[in-house]
Amino acid sequence: MKIAGIEYPALAPVEAACHRARIAENRIVAEGIMRLTLECADLARALEPGQFVNVAVGGEPRQLARIPLSFVATQAQEGLVHIVYALLGPGTRRLARILEGEELDVLGPLGHGWRLDEGAARVLLVSGGTGTVPVYAAAVWCHRHGIAFDAVVGARHRELHWAVDRLRERTSGDVVVTTDDGSLGERGFATGPALRLMGERAYDLVLACGPEPLMQTVSARATELGIPCQVSMERTMACGFGACSTCAVKTTGGMKGACKAGPVFDAREVIW
Amino acid sequence: MSEATMPAMAVDLGGIKMGNPINTASGTYGQGWQFEGFYDVGLLGAITTKGCSAEPWEGNPQPRMTDVFGGMMNSVGLQNPGVRSFVEECGEYLAHLQERGCQVICQVAGHSVGEYVRAVELFEELAPWAAGLEINISCPNIAQGGCAMGSTPEGASEVIAAVRPRTKRPLLVKMAPERVVEVARALEAAGADALTVINSIPAMAIDVHTRRSKLSRPTGGLSGPVLHNIALRMVWEAHRAVSLPICGVGGITSGEDAAEFILAGATAVSVGSQNLFEPASAPRILDELVDWVASQGVRDVNELIGAVEC
Numbered sequence: 001m002k003i004a005g006i007e008y009p010a011l012a013p014v015e016a017a018c019h020r021a022r023i024a025e026n027r028i029v030a031e032g033i034m035r036l037t038l039e040c041a042d043l044a045r046a047l048e049p050g051q052f053v054n055v056a057v058g059g060e061p062r063q064l065a066r067i068p069l070s071f072v073a074t075q076a077q078e079g080l081v082h083i084v085y086a087l088l089g090p091g092t093r094r095l096a097r098i099l100e101g102e103e104l105d106v107l108g109p110l111g112h113g114w115r116l117d118e119g120a121a122r123v124l125l126v127s128g129g130t131g132t133v134p135v136y137a138a139a140v141w142c143h144r145h146g147i148a149f150d151a152v153v154g155a156r157h158r159e160l161h162w163a164v165d166r167l168r169e170r171t172s173g174d175v176v177v178t179t180d181d182g183s184l185g186e187r188g189f190a191t192g193p194a195l196r197l198m199g200e201r202a203y204d205l206v207l208a209c210g211p212e213p214l215m216q217t218v219s220a221r222a223t224e225l226g227i228p229c230q231v232s233m234e235r236t237m238a239c240g241f242g243a244c245s246t247c248a249v250k251t252t253g254g255m256k257g258a259c260k261a262g263p264v265f266d267a268r269e270v271i272w
Numbered sequence: 273m274s275e276a277t278m279p280a281m282a283v284d285l286g287g288i289k290m291g292n293p294i295n296t297a298s299g300t301y302g303q304g305w306q307f308e309g310f311y312d313v314g315l316l317g318a319i320t321t322k323g324c325s326a327e328p329w330e331g332n333p334q335p336r337m338t339d340v341f342g343g344m345m346n347s348v349g350l351q352n353p354g355v356r357s358f359v360e361e362c363g364e365y366l367a368h369l370q371e372r373g374c375q376v377i378c379q380v381a382g383h384s385v386g387e388y389v390r391a392v393e394l395f396e397e398l399a400p401w402a403a404g405l406e407i408n409i410s411c412p413n414i415a416q417g418g419c420a421m422g423s424t425p426e427g428a429s430e431v432i433a434a435v436r437p438r439t440k441r442p443l444l445v446k447m448a449p450e451r452v453v454e455v456a457r458a459l460e461a462a463g464a465d466a467l468t469v470i471n472s473i474p475a476m477a478i479d480v481h482t483r484r485s486k487l488s489r490p491t492g493g494l495s496g497p498v499l500h501n502i503a504l505r506m507v508w509e510a511h512r513a514v515s516l517p518i519c520g521v522g523g524i525t526s527g528e529d530a531a532e533f534i535l536a537g538a539t540a541v542s543v544g545s546q547n548l549f550e551p552a553s554a555p556r557i558l559d560e561l562v563d564w565v566a567s568q569g570v571r572d573v574n575e576l577i578g579a580v581e582c
Contacts, residue, residue, distance in 0.1 A: 001309060003305060003308045003365065004308075004314065006365075006368060008305070008362075008364060008365050010360075010361050010362070011361070011362060013305055013306055013307070013308045013309035014306070014309050017309075017310075018551070018552070056549065061341055061342055062339060062340065062341050062342075063339050064339065064342070064343060064344065064496055064497070064545070064549050065337075065344055065549055066549060089339070091339065107551070236335050236336070236337045237337060238344055238346070238545070239549075239551070242302055243300065243301055243307070244299070244300060244302075244337070244346070244348070244548050245299070245336075245351050246336040246337035246346055246348055248336070248348075248351055250330070254328075254353070255331065255351055
């Protein structure tokens with residue numbers, strides 16, 4: 001981007017904007033999990049899997065910063081962005097009370113998403129908790145491009161059943177579920193089945209998002225096996241466009257913002 | 273507004289000639305260029321860049337930010353690449369921004385008097401375009417330096433007396449929200465040209481479920497609208513205590529908030545956290561401020577500085 005007519009090779013302001021997006025749907029899909037569908041043609045066209053938007057909720061004095069939200073899918077032709085979010089605090093609880101038909105101030109597209117390769121033969125997707133949302137967007141991409149994938153989805157409780165059923169519809173591969181309490185699938189963390197699958201099958205790419213111990217373990221194994229691995233780093237952040245330094249990730253190339261250089265990083269770059 | 277009714281908005285912040293009173297608070301504004309996708313940064317009176325030290329600093333561990341009532345808390349800890357890399361990366365842009373009419377104030381960080389001196393020397397050598405330097409003696413998120421030096425008149429004046437002979441450029445001091453009157457008097461005596469009042473307020477937030485701090489450190493810096501009226505009182509106190517011009521900072525979200533600071537005695541104001549929540553807030557606040565000045569029936573914003581009637 002040129003700034004006042006001059007190109008600065010080292011500087012790249014975000015090419016994001018604040019959009020007024022009408023809420024087409026904002027409803028509960030599982031305990032503590034909401035699905036939010038926004039009508040916004042620009043975002044539906046521009047968002048790539050693994051990117052995010054920053055939503056201003058308004059009306060909640062404990063949430064003045066925007067809320068960074070990942071999306072599960074976009075429908076470019078219909079101009080729809082499908083977001084899934086967890087009720088984690090006053091801001092998301094306020095968002096859950098905003099009615100269909102109202103408008104939201106949505107900043108995006110933000111961040112670098114998954115670097116996806118149409119030549120991949122088989123991909124492993126690993127997620128834990130709300131990390132399932134950006135991973136799901138990668139699954140949608142794989143499905144659209146005819147790429148086979150296996151998925152391991154970890155959750156505390158059975159709240160992610162909505163994702164599991166839909167992932168199974170999108171792949172002939174395995175979708176393994178783990179829950180901390182054993183209420184769905186295997187009891188335990190996603191780490192075990194992910195390592196097991198990496199030992200059993202050949203993958204061209206591993207994508208992971210979830211708790212850092214999960215991503216660290218999975219990416220270490222992928223690196224040992226010589227499989228390219230990308231991780232999406234979750235951080236609290238105030239701006240989403242590189243101005244505040246709150247969401248920094250320590251990398252081999254120095255401190256980098258999860259909002260702009262990430263949230264998706266090459267796993268070899270991250271210093272855990 | 274026609275040009276005939278447009279009030280004069282230029283102000284002089286301790287030798288920094290600003291086209292209008294709107295500045296940005298260091299740490300909420302990157303190095304300026306991050307906002308160029310949202311609006312023409314050259315419209316602002318000044319920007320203050322992220323604090324920079326002589327050597328690179330990694331900053332604090334995660335998490336560094338949490339939402340709180342009426343604002344946010346951070347514990348970034350002045351992560352920065354060091355003056356040399358800072359100038360290499362964006363010096364050309366900042367020099368051009370200065371030519372575009374926006375004054376570029378570079379914030380200086382250090383852990384010790386010697387580190388502040390070294391950083392100022394590097395800015396002198398590498399950043400001749402800078403309109404002024406803001407010495408940050410009040411960061412609440414670093415173990416040494418920062419608040420520890422800026423909270424007492426002795427500590428504050430020691431830093432400023434040491435850096436003063438190293439630069440002829442306007443020297444601003446970012447003050448801690450403590451002992452404002454005494455520290456302001458000490459800074460005036462030590463040779464500061466202007467005061468930035470105030471930095472974020474040391475504060476605490478606890479996750480009651482995990483019983484841990486919501487930040488990686490026990491405390492962090494509170495910013496946002498919640499501290500506006502505290503900052504306003506401190507600007508008013510500092511203005512009555514010293515003759516130095518003041519840049520008022522704290523929870524500005526509107527032209528009216530900015531106007532309050534000017535009436536309390538601020539020559540300029542900095543938009544802080546609102547830059548993060550609403551990327552194009554600073555030019556909106558400028559427009560609202562111009563409207564307010566015009567509504568007061570004065571021809572020049574300078575007539576309103578300190579004009580509060582108490």
